[in-house]
Amino acid sequence: MPLPLPVILWLSIALIAVSQVMILRSTVRAMRAAASEQARRGIEWAYAVVPVIVLVLVLVATWDASQAHTTRLELEAKASQTSAP
Amino acid sequence: MTAPAAALREPSLARDLIALTKPRIISLLLLTTLAPMFVAGSPSWATILWTGIGGYLMAGGANAVNMYLDRDIDHVMARTRLRPIPSGRMAARAVLAFGIAIATAATWLLGHFVNVLTAALALAGFYFYVFVYTRWLKRTTPQNIVLGGAAGAFPPLVGWAAVTGRVDLASIYLFLIIFYWTPPHFWALALLKQRDYGKAGVPMAPNIWGEHETIDQMLWYTLLLLALSILPVTFGVFGAFYLVSALVLGSILLRGVWIIRSLAAKGESWIPDAWKVYKYSLLYLALLFVAMAVDRHL
Numbered sequence: 001m002p003l004p005l006p007v008i009l010w011l012s013i014a015l016i017a018v019s020q021v022m023i024l025r026s027t028v029r030a031m032r033a034a035a036s037e038q039a040r041r042g043i044e045w046a047y048a049v050v051p052v053i054v055l056v057l058v059l060v061a062t063w064d065a066s067q068a069h070t071t072r073l074e075l076e077a078k079a080s081q082t083s084a085p
Numbered sequence: 086m087t088a089p090a091a092a093l094r095e096p097s098l099a100r101d102l103i104a105l106t107k108p109r110i111i112s113l114l115l116l117t118t119l120a121p122m123f124v125a126g127s128p129s130w131a132t133i134l135w136t137g138i139g140g141y142l143m144a145g146g147a148n149a150v151n152m153y154l155d156r157d158i159d160h161v162m163a164r165t166r167l168r169p170i171p172s173g174r175m176a177a178r179a180v181l182a183f184g185i186a187i188a189t190a191a192t193w194l195l196g197h198f199v200n201v202l203t204a205a206l207a208l209a210g211f212y213f214y215v216f217v218y219t220r221w222l223k224r225t226t227p228q229n230i231v232l233g234g235a236a237g238a239f240p241p242l243v244g245w246a247a248v249t250g251r252v253d254l255a256s257i258y259l260f261l262i263i264f265y266w267t268p269p270h271f272w273a274l275a276l277l278k279q280r281d282y283g284k285a286g287v288p289m290a291p292n293i294w295g296e297h298e299t300i301d302q303m304l305w306y307t308l309l310l311l312a313l314s315i316l317p318v319t320f321g322v323f324g325a326f327y328l329v330s331a332l333v334l335g336s337i338l339l340r341g342v343w344i345i346r347s348l349a350a351k352g353e354s355w356i357p358d359a360w361k362v363y364k365y366s367l368l369y370l371a372l373l374f375v376a377m378a379v380d381r382h383l
Contacts, residue, residue, distance in 0.1 A: 003318065003324075003325060003328065005318070005319045006319075008315060008316075008318055008319050008328075009316070009319040011312075012312040012313070012315055012316050012319070013312075015308060015309070015311070015312035016309050016312045016313060018308075019305040019306070019308045019309035019312070020305075020309060022301075022305040023302055023305045023306065023309070026298055026301050026302050026305065027228075027302075029298065030227070030290075030293070030294035030295075030298045033294070033295070033298070034227075034293055034294065043226070044226060044227075044228065047226055047228045047231065047232055048228065048231075050232065051231065051232070051264070055261070058254075058257060058258075058261065061254055061257075062254065062316055062319065062320060065254055065319075065320035066319040066320045068320070069319070069320045069321040072321075073321075
């Protein structure tokens with residue numbers, strides 16, 4: 001049975017988005033509670049945001065690669081149907 | 086203890102030099118270097134051998150230089166006070182020279198016997214660990230091991246490049262899996278060693294943010310890791326065997342962190358469960374990488 005690739009893709013992306021938002025919320029909460037100075041907060045915020053930017057870029061590349069993979073699978077399936085006796 | 090057994094535990098220069106490389110930690114780094122080689126293709130025995138030796142020496146060199154840079158705090162923490170420098174068995178400069186020497190040897194071995202990209206990536210991992218993590222992040226931010234986790238995530242890139250001569254999306258995923266595995270893994274230990282880190286002045290998340298916020302983030306990082314670990318399936322790198330393995334292994338880790346969170350919320354002791362999560366997280370990473378290699382050859 002073929003794997004439901006689009007379902008896996010979008011479910012994973014949704015979980016990643018929710019998790020990342022919760023991580024950022026928790027970081028902001030922690031920074032406020034730690035009563036750090038403004039400049040320090042800016043640096044801590046940057047540390048938290050850098051991985052998010054990288055992750056977004058990787059997810060865009062994943063979407064592209066996933067589309068290409070799905071198209072390839074469909075073409076292979078069609079080719080095997082037409083070559084069947 | 087019998088005389089031969091006692092002799093085996095006697096400190097010696099050879100034993101100290103091996104201890105400087107942190108061989109137990111390196112065994113997991115080596116697994117995450119070698120398993121991706123079998124995901125990337127069918128490496129020759131020579132490539133496996135040279136990548137393994139080069140990887141060990143580079144990581145060992147980074148660990149030795151780390152011990153040199155942390156010599157002022159290692160004697161404070163129970164976990165590190167028996168290391169060769171704080172215990173007085175080795176001079177600090179000798180440790181630094183040893184670390185640089187074996188890292189240099191690793192760069193040459195990888196560049197000469199594997200390829201230049203592999204050597205460059207391994208060296209980048211060395212520099213990241215020594216300068217970005219140890220010198221910059223470790224003592225300045227509670228997010229030290231979040232960004233610093235990238236240092237431990239270089240091995241899959243090294244293994245992948247050794248076989249393919251390039252870095253692509255699949256190898257970046259292997260990097261990210263280790264990157265996002267590091268916070269729940271390391272914070273489980275940091276929760277248990279709060280007093281040690283506090284004495285040494287290292288701003289670990291539990292000491293600065295508190296236990297509740299750290300455990301909360303462990304949970305979200307674990308969920309993110311679980312979702313991220315199954316994404317390579319969507320573009321055909323792995324199949325059903327890996328998908329099921331990643332879901333099962335990740336769910337066990339998630340359950341462990343959830344138990345810590347529930348106990349902490351109820352004000353009950355979570356210490357034994359933090360130990361379990363710390364130990365299981367090591368097994369999780371090892372089994373996940375084994376599952377990757379197995380899946381590619383099914």
